Amino acid sequence: MSGTRALLEVQDLQIDIVSAKHRHNVVENVSFTIDHGETFGLVGESGCGKSITALAMIGLLRSPLVISSGSIRFRDRELRGLPERELRKLRGNRIAMIFQEPMTALNPVSPVGRQIAEMFVLHQGATWHEAERKAVEALASVQVPAPEQRVKSYPHEMSGGMRQRIMIAIALACKPDLLIADEPTTALDVTVQAEILKLMKELCSARGTAVLMISHDLGVIAKMCRNVGIMYAGHLVEQRPVEAIFRSPSHPYTNGLLNSLPRLGSRGIHGRKRLQEITGVVPSISAFPAGCRFQPRCERASALCATTQPDQADLGDEGYVRCFHHG
Amino acid sequence: MLRFILRRLLQMVPTVIAVSLLIFIIFSVVPGSIASSMIADGRGANDPELIERLNREFGLDRPVHVRFGDYIWNLAQFDLGTSFRTRQPVTELIGERIWPTLKLAIAAMCVAIAIGLPLGFFAAMRPGSLLDSITMVGAVSGLSVPQFWLGLLAMYLFALTLGWLPSFGYGEGGLRNLVLPALTLGVGPMALLARTTRAAVLEVMSTDFIRTARSKGMSSFRLVKWHVTRNALVLIITTLGLQFGSMMGQAVVVEKLFSWPGLGSLLIDSVGLRDIPVVQGSILVLVLCFLVINTVVDVLYAVIDPRISHG
Numbered sequence: 110m111s112g113t114r115a116l117l118e119v120q121d122l123q124i125d126i127v128s129a130k131h132r133h134n135v136v137e138n139v140s141f142t143i144d145h146g147e148t149f150g151l152v153g154e155s156g157c158g159k160s161i162t163a164l165a166m167i168g169l170l171r172s173p174l175v176i177s178s179g180s181i182r183f184r185d186r187e188l189r190g191l192p193e194r195e196l197r198k199l200r201g202n203r204i205a206m207i208f209q210e211p212m213t214a215l216n217p218v219s220p221v222g223r224q225i226a227e228m229f230v231l232h233q234g235a236t237w238h239e240a241e242r243k244a245v246e247a248l249a250s251v252q253v254p255a256p257e258q259r260v261k262s263y264p265h266e267m268s269g270g271m272r273q274r275i276m277i278a279i280a281l282a283c284k285p286d287l288l289i290a291d292e293p294t295t296a297l298d299v300t301v302q303a304e305i306l307k308l309m310k311e312l313c314s315a316r317g318t319a320v321l322m323i324s325h326d327l328g329v330i331a332k333m334c335r336n337v338g339i340m341y342a343g344h345l346v347e348q349r350p351v352e353a354i355f356r357s358p359s360h361p362y363t364n365g366l367l368n369s370l371p372r373l374g375s376r377g378i379h380g381r382k383r384l385q386e387i388t389g390v391v392p393s394i395s396a397f398p399a400g401c402r403f404q405p406r407c408e409r410a411s412a413l414c415a416t417t418q419p420d421q422a423d424l425g426d427e428g429y430v431r432c433f434h435h436g
Numbered sequence: 437m438l439r440f441i442l443r444r445l446l447q448m449v450p451t452v453i454a455v456s457l458l459i460f461i462i463f464s465v466v467p468g469s470i471a472s473s474m475i476a477d478g479r480g481a482n483d484p485e486l487i488e489r490l491n492r493e494f495g496l497d498r499p500v501h502v503r504f505g506d507y508i509w510n511l512a513q514f515d516l517g518t519s520f521r522t523r524q525p526v527t528e529l530i531g532e533r534i535w536p537t538l539k540l541a542i543a544a545m546c547v548a549i550a551i552g553l554p555l556g557f558f559a560a561m562r563p564g565s566l567l568d569s570i571t572m573v574g575a576v577s578g579l580s581v582p583q584f585w586l587g588l589l590a591m592y593l594f595a596l597t598l599g600w601l602p603s604f605g606y607g608e609g610g611l612r613n614l615v616l617p618a619l620t621l622g623v624g625p626m627a628l629l630a631r632t633t634r635a636a637v638l639e640v641m642s643t644d645f646i647r648t649a650r651s652k653g654m655s656s657f658r659l660v661k662w663h664v665t666r667n668a669l670v671l672i673i674t675t676l677g678l679q680f681g682s683m684m685g686q687a688v689v690v691e692k693l694f695s696w697p698g699l700g701s702l703l704i705d706s707v708g709l710r711d712i713p714v715v716q717g718s719i720l721v722l723v724l725c726f727l728v729i730n731t732v733v734d735v736l737y738a739v740i741d742p743r744i745s746h747g
């Protein structure tokens with residue numbers, strides 16, 4: 110394992126939707142790195158391109174979505190253009206993924222134990238017999254009670270939280286270097302949400318697994334991550350350590366996200382502010398504005414913003430922002 | 437599971453009773469009788485006395501409610517009455533004919549499954565490909581071609597022109613006589629099955645759990661084997677059951693065309709002769725077959741899909 114280089118390096122990633130007539134840009138100029146064992150957060154409202162970015166990391170983008178340019182280096186190896194056979198060896202094995210919907214992400218007609226066991230058969234050449242035994246251990250490791258019996262259960266016999274534990278067991282089965290968690294707790298109750306996040310954090314830090322944590326909720330990210338990227342309409346508009354983001358949000362969009370966050374803290378008790386939604390919605394990919402993509406919803410927007418895309422401005426604390434009028 | 441099967445069988449009873457009632461009502465209001473049909477085809481003189489004697493002999497002079505009581509009473513003892521024409525018990529007549537019909541339907545179903553299922557599957561694996569387009573055009577044609585026309589064409593080509601196969605009849609009950617009728621009967625279900633299979637596989641391929649399976653790093657082959665097949669079957673089985681059931685009905689046309697000595701030919705001949713007990717019996721047995729197949733489908737469902745409760 111190389112200790113010096115980052116685990117995952119994404120450089121100027123661009124993803125387009127290509128049809129016979131049109132080519133729409135979905136994700137542009139996205140760069141970030143994740144070190145071994147680091148947890149990196151990707152935040153933005155729904156429809157900002159987070160899931161698409163995540164799928165690109167494991168080569169699972171399907172037509173009409175294509176990676177048009179940029180590079181994705183994983184353990185010093187370029188994933189773009191890697192043959193499908195090679196990608197398959199990485200998927201699930203070195204880079205695993207958890208999805209948002211625990212209700213539909215598992216095969217309804219296959220016992221959960223078998224769905225975990227598949228991982229050992231696929232990547233460790235285990236026999237089904239060995240794999241089923243290891244599946245029991247994997248279930249125990251995600252704190253599912255009575256794992257010997259539970260392996261025989263079907264997904265519909267379990268709660269959402271329990272299914273997400275199964276997903277975690279599957280994802281971590283082969284001790285991957287990187288876990289991509291795409292809104293893993295969005296569909297769950299708040300209490301269950303906290304349990305699942307705690308479990309993920311414990312398991313990943315114990316095994317040294319790096320995490321790309323995706324959420325629309327800065328609160329979730331705050332609990333998990335060191336560095337955060339704020340994504341808006343396919344652009345990374347601000348990228349900084351999580352404390353810096355909370356202390357002094359720079360981009361107006363980050364500011365908006367923070368203000369819409371319910372907080373139990375001193376400021377909340379003094380009734381300083383009501384929760385503020387950012388007005389407007391994320392534009393659809395066919396209607397991205399010229400210039401800064403956030404400008405139509407931005408209080409600070411000027412004439413310049415409507416015509417020119419802002420460059421990356423360094424902020425000193427290992428972070429940057431893309432805004433002409435950053436705070 | 438056993439209790440589930442038993443319950444499904446018990447649920448058939450009210451349906452069977454309702455159907456027998458309906459059949460009885462229909463045939464007590466249709467005009468014409470065994471006597472009038474004999475007169476119509478010239479086997480009997482138009483003699484009021486003769487008609488009355490015939491009607492008395494077959495019990496047709498009694499009031500409807502008495503006949504209905506009789507009918508139900510006999511039915512409860514698995515007695516379908518006696519044929520007006522041959523004076524044989526109807527159960528015996530049907531017993532001779534049911535096996536050829538079942539043989540034909542099963543053979544046709546095998547043809548449909550053996551060809552329709554894989555075609556639909558491969559079409560779905562490569563949507564938009566040449567194979568996909570050909571299969572779907574073929575499926576639409578297969579569904580829209582009338583069966584009797586297809587049967588005649590097959591007869592002309594394989595029997596008369598090429599002389600490979602007998603053009604009609606049951607022969608010794610061997611395979612050679614079965615091929616043409618089974619193909620003719622099987623084309624419709626084959627086409628529908630190809631389409632259903634394609635749609636089912638495409639639907640399964642677009643689900644979240646297939647994305648999960650892909651993210652695990654499995655090959656397409658394993659993806660299909662481990663995750664697609666069973667889920668697609670859940671969707672396909674319904675069509676399969678319905679097709680098998682409605683094929684029992686379609687068999688009537690094909691049997692008549694190929695002079696196949698099955699339930700269908702028996703039914704058509706008996707309708708012409710107003711041999712009501714045989715008509716009623718044949719329809720009842722066809723409906724029973726349909727119900728049994730439906731039950732088998734339900735049981736298969738429960739075996740394949742764990743979400744269906746057996747409780």
Ligand SMILES: Nc1ncnc2c1ncn2[C@@H]1O[C@H](COP(=O)(O)OP(=O)(O)O)[C@@H](O)[C@H]1O
Binds near residue numbers: 156
């Ligand atoms: N297969 C697809 N075809 C066309 N547009 C898509 C497809 N997948 C996603 N999109 C569009 O790309 C944008 C980003 O989607 P996504 O990455 O799922 O957002 P997020 O995960 O941030 O909510 C959305 O506007 C969505 O409508």
Ligand SMILES: [Mg+2]
Binds near residue numbers: 156159291292
């Ligand atoms: Mg998403």
